[in-house]
Amino acid sequence: MPADYSKSDIPEDFVAAKKESSGNLSAGQSQSKRRFISKTVLTCLSIISTAEIARRVSFKAVKLEIENSSLNDIAKGDSILENRAYVVMTDNEKQTMITSLVDKYNKPGK
Amino acid sequence: MDRREFMKSIGITGAAALLSNPDELEAKTTWAEHFQKAFRLMTDDEKDQAIKRLEERYSEEHGREVKVGKEPAMDGVLFGQALNIQKCIGCRRCVHSCVKENNQSRHDPQGNATEIEWIRVVKMEKGNFSAEDRDHGHPFKKGEEYGISEGGHAHNNVGVVLEGEHYYEPKKVPEKDSFYFPIQCHQCENPPCVKVCPVKATYREADGVVVIDYNWCIGCRMCMGACPYWARRFNWGEPNIPKDDLNTDTHYLGNRPRMKGVVEKCHFCLQRTRKGRYPACVEACPVGARKFGNLLDPESEVRKVLERKRVFRLKADLNTFPKFFYYMD
Known part of the structure; x- marks a missing residue:
């Protein structure tokens, strides 16, 4: 009589318990993987969003700084120019200046 | 693509993004440009190379062909x-x-x-000297003929210092009683x-x-x-x-x-x-x-x-x- 492999000597309740526990194990594993991935994605998202916020805030600060620095330059220039007097050159001064320009060009370093 | 490969590619892309220079213009500046000599100390060959580099970069940045000249000062010219x-x-x-x-x-x-x-163009008031007002001080009020500049015209700007208006926006120029001083x-x-x-x-x-x-x-x-x-x-x-x-x-x-x-x-x-x-x-x-x-x-x-x-x-x-x-x- 051929052996009946559909039946085994292992008790059915043991097999059922084993199946249940192995089923639980794979579900737990896949759950932890899912949790890990979701955590990774969330961490990435939070890092990216924090970096973007920081970038925007710093860009705004830099823009303000550019504008303020330029305005400071202009204001300083205004105050400096207000104190600049212009004076008429006498004929003698003009002649001396032209002579010195020509001389200096022709004999540099002297 | 499995999960592991996917995670790996994300990691590599992220690292590459972090390491790359976000400033596009700066990234285009070559090392050679950073380390080039002062222009007046360069040999003609070095000048040509520097100019070629700049022309390439400017043309790329601005989307138009840019020419950079190096014409020296002409003789006998000041x-x-x-x-x-x-x-x-x-x-x-x-x-x-x-x-x-x-x-x-x-x-x-x-x-x-x-x-x-x-x-920068500075608008200034024209100085107006009036012989009739010569002996009046400032402020001048009937019965109060004294002031801070008796006998003078200190209150009238005679245009000696550049105490003018830097940001004039008139509808028409020149304005009455004004002159302009470009600096x-x-x-x-x-x-x-x-x-x-x-x-x-x-x-x-x-x-x-x-x-x-x-x-x-x-x-x-x-x-x-x-x-x-x-x-x-x-x-x-x-x-x-x-x-x-x-x-x-x-x-x-x-x-x-x-x-x-x-x-x-x-x-x-x-x-x-x-x-x-x-x-x-x-x-x-x-x-x-x-x-x-x-x-x-x-x-x-x-x-x-x-x-x-x-x-x-x-x-x-x-x-x-x-x-x-x-x-x-």
């Missing part, structure tokens, strides 16, 4: 300019033509760049800005023009503090030059696009004047108030002005010997 303050109508066309010709930064509504103008780099013979530069990035060329090697400038702003005419400007932000407005005919020491953190100023339009053309401001002036020429040539317009007209100098006591003059007919 540039000078004279401005007739009686003729100037304060229209600021010189300012606008200068901005366009010399690729100066335009205002950026996003706030990344500010407007830079090398020429720009005076190309001093004895330039204080050159003396203070710690890296010798700014220097006087043989034709008398004070230039800046933008690649050598460290942006310390010492020259700005030293300039008695406040003629130098600093690029606080990355300059904003609209593609269509870019002047592609440039000079290494002149109007080539500048970078953030360097100083710039008027250079008598080197890219034009060294090819025998007038500076843009001289060409743009609708009333011919500006005269430009060779100070060594007795027949030049500027020499004739110096010989025949009433000439003024700004802050003469500083002994800077400017080559930019003001005159009256």
Whole structure:
């Protein structure tokens, strides 16, 4: 009589318990993987969003700084120019200046 | 693609993104440009290489073919300019033509760049002397004939100092009882800005023009503090030059696009004047108030002005010997 492999000597309740526990194990594993991935994605998202916020805030600060620095330059220039007097050159001064320009060009370093 | 490969690719992409330079313009600047010599110490070959690098970068950045010249100073030429303050109508066309010709930064509504103008026009009140009021003081009220300037006219601006209005916006120029005083780099013979530069990035060329090697400038702003005419400007932000407005005919020491953190100023339009053309401001002036020429040539317009007209100098006591003059007919 051929052996009946559909039946085994292992008790059915043991097999059922084993199946249940192995089923639980794979579900737990896949759950932890899912949790890990979701955590990774969330961490990435939070890092990216924090970096973007920081970038925007710093860009705004830099823009303000550019504008303020330029305005400071202009204001300083205004105050400096207000104190600049212009004076008429006498004929003698003009002649001396032209002579010195020509001389200096022709004999540099002297 | 399995999960592991997916995670790996995300990691690699992230790392690459973090390591790459987010500043596109800076990333395009080659190492060779960072480590190049000062322009005046370069050999001709080195100059050619530096110019080629710049031309390639500018053309790529601005989407147009940019030419960078290196024309040296011409022999027997010393540039000078004279401005007739009686003729100037304060229209600021010189300012606008200068901005366009010399690729100066335009205002950026996003706030990344500010407007830079090398020429500043100051509006001033005309001094009006009245012999009848000579003996009255200021303030003058009937019965209170005394004041802070008895016998004088201290309350009337006679135009001796540049105490004027820098930001006038009239509907029409010239305005009544006003005259205009454009100020720009005076190309001093004895330039204080050159003396203070710690890296010798700014220097006087043989034709008398004070230039800046933008690649050598460290942006310390010492020259700005030293300039008695406040003629130098600093690029606080990355300059904003609209593609269509870019002047592609440039000079290494002149109007080539500048970078953030360097100083710039008027250079008598080197890219034009060294090819025998007038500076843009001289060409743009609708009333011919500006005269430009060779100070060594007795027949030049500027020499004739110096010989025949009433000439003024700004802050003469500083002994800077400017080559930019003001005159009256």
